[in-house]
Amino acid sequence: MSGTPDDSKPQLLHLVFGGEVELPDSHTFIDVDNLDIVGIYPSNAEAETAWRGKAQATVDNANMRYFVVHMHRLLEPGDDDPEA
Template structure:
């Protein structure tokens, strides 16, 4: 049993891919998305996002995102 004082998990997904246009967030080929991983907290997700985004800095159409999975799983969480 989990103690009530223990904080809930706040999972984050980091992924990215090449966009169709720099003006939107629609991917050119969703089958080629780069799934970086799922992380237990925002800080580690941000570190992974920064690392992957830095690797693709030469491609202006490449974008990476952090998805707050915990908000999808439990909308009551901040």
């Protein structure tokens, strides 16, 4: 049935977000209230595509950084799937 989760495969959610950071190599955001929440994606490949698009679109701003958070690892920390 279309639109229903496949019980045989775990759901691996990934959050893509970003914002301007204090220093190019830091994770400290200047304005947490204005983070760019790009979206939540069902696979690492889809999340990486979204991340890459945002990162490339903001390449002229060295302090703008985007990240992929493996939400499924936060929900089930003991599940270390190397494919995720």
